[in-house]
Amino acid sequence: MIQRCTRFGNCKLVQSFRAGSSSSPSSSSKIGDYHRFASQASSSLQQVLEPSTYSDDENPGVDWDNLGFYMMRTDYMYMTKCTKGECFEQGQLSRYGNIELSPAAGVLNYGQGLFEGTKAYRSEDGRLLLFRPEQNAIRMKMGAERMCMPSPSIDQFVDAVKQTAIANKRWIPPAGKGSLYLRPLLMGSGQILGLGAAPEYIFLIYVSPVGNYFKEGFAPLNLYVEEEFDRASRGGTGGVKSVTNYAPGLKPLTRAKSRGFSDVLYLDSVNKKFIEEVSSCNIFILKGNVIASPAANGTILEGVTRKSIIDIARENGYQVEERVITIDELIDADEVFCTGTAVGVAPVGSVTYKGQRIEFKTGPHTVSQELYTTLEGIKRGLIKDNKGWIVEID
Incomplete structure (x- = not known):
């Protein structure tokens, strides 16, 4: 089973965002509220994204054949915030860049923060695929409870991952050349001096194209x-x-x-x-x-x-x-x-x-190689997904 959304389907209104700025409250963080976002579809992304000197379909000039696992500056990041005891606001995309944090932020003083990692892949026929992003959302919710933090709903998390991947689609490597690594972060951004939970939180996602994590590549x-x-x-x-x-x-x-x-x-x-x-x-x-x-x-x-x-x-x-x-x-x-x-x-x-x-x-004919081949085949659309693990976003 493959879940689908249109090219810009399920995308929330995209605006310029700066940490600490105000935005109107929204009820769209509730689970199952995807249709609210879908109505804003293609025109939102086309009209509100900051002007760019390049086409979204233009190759960013990356040497895909020598891609390692390191940070590469991309185009857009996603961000939303909430105060303690409330739900996260409707998130927004902005150009990738620095964010402002108080020196007294909970994440800086007491390490009140979580992160996740998931990937987007380009299939041989050009589709953009995510692998089980809802599992990352569930894990973040569990971690947030342990760390006394609010967390985005599962639907909001998955929708944010979709938005961020689509906005940075030109950075998704060609099929078989790597993947787009998405890093969701949840942090206590509010000021706190004594030990305690921060009064405000930021949820953001940034991305980078990546190859093999280890410098050995596929070597043991x-x-x-x-x-x-x-x-x-x-x-x-x-x-x-x-x-x-x-x-x-x-x-x-x-x-x-x-x-x-x-x-x-x-x-x-x-x-x-x-x-x-x-x-x-x-x-x-x-x-x-x-x-x-x-x-x-x-x-x-x-x-x-x-x-x-x-x-x-x-x-x-x-x-x-x-x-x-x-x-x-x-x-x-x-x-x-x-x-x-x-x-x-x-x-x-x-x-x-x-x-x-x-x-x-x-080496060849090992169990690890067998499992790797199956898993990668599912992730990249080469093997039929019978489990509903793949989310198609384009």
């Missing part, structure tokens, strides 16, 4: 098992995509990369013997016909790609388990691979633990 990853530092602890925020989860991982990641490793694999903070996740993605192991991944029990982020791979693997006849996995089980695995929005499905060639390097099967 080499992971280092981190024993000194923890990623998350029980009762913490490891299970939500809080901005506070990531900066503490920079030191072990930088150290691992300086030693030639691709990324860091963390162990549980209590026993130091159960694998949890890599700093930027989830992890799976394969033994025989059984695929296992650490259970999302509060310390592990429940990735959208992880969830999708579990469903695909089961349909392909594999036994899939979500449970506690010891480091010894990983060492004894036939295959190891990582999953995430940024990384896709990435095979692991080796894991180094206590000075010992353990190697795993990679």
Whole structure:
């Protein structure tokens, strides 16, 4: 099943926006209010977007064949705001640029913020496709509850992703050359001096065309098992995509990369013997016909790609388990691979633990390659989507 909207369907009125400026209140944040936005359709986007010196269909001059994973300035971003205890206003698109924040903003002082990541793809026949954006919306709502923040409704989130992707459509790489990465952010923008929830919040989305996340490209990853530092602890925020989860991982990641490793694999903070996740993605192991991944029990982020791979693997006849996995089980695995929005499905060639390097099967005819091919085929419109995962926006 493919959900469709017209080229500019479901697009809200587009205006110039500056953080802190006023805008009229709207009831369009309610779930299911898409028809309100659809009536503003093509003319809104054509008439109200700031004048541009280029055509929306003009190639932006990107070397699509050498696209990496780094920030590239694009055309438009989406933004909306709300005060504590209220709903988010109708969002607006504006030219990509800086936003204003008070030095006392909750996100700057206490890290009250969340982010998401999803992608838009261009199919071989030119269609623009999103992959399960509603799952990102659901995860943001769960994270917002944990971080004492309001959040956009699921429909408003998905509609905002659609708007932003369409407005930046010229930055979506040609089929097979990469994707447009969309980064939704939710942050406490209001001033707060004492510890507490901010009085005002901003929800925004910006984008960048991207290629492979790892510099190795499609080459197998080499992971280092981190024993000194923890990623998350029980009762913490490891299970939500809080901005506070990531900066503490920079030191072990930088150290691992300086030693030639691709990324860091963390162990549980209590026993130091159960694998949890890599700093930027989830992890799976394969033994025989059984695929296992650490259970999302509060310390592990429940990735959208992880969830999708579990469903695909089961349909392909594999036994899939979500449970506690010891480091010894990983060492004894036939295959190891990582999953995430940024990384896709990435095979692991080796894991180094206590000075010992353990190697795993990679390359053609592996299970990870099979799962990767199926997932990417669905995302890019090459394989029929029977699950309703794909949202077609153009």
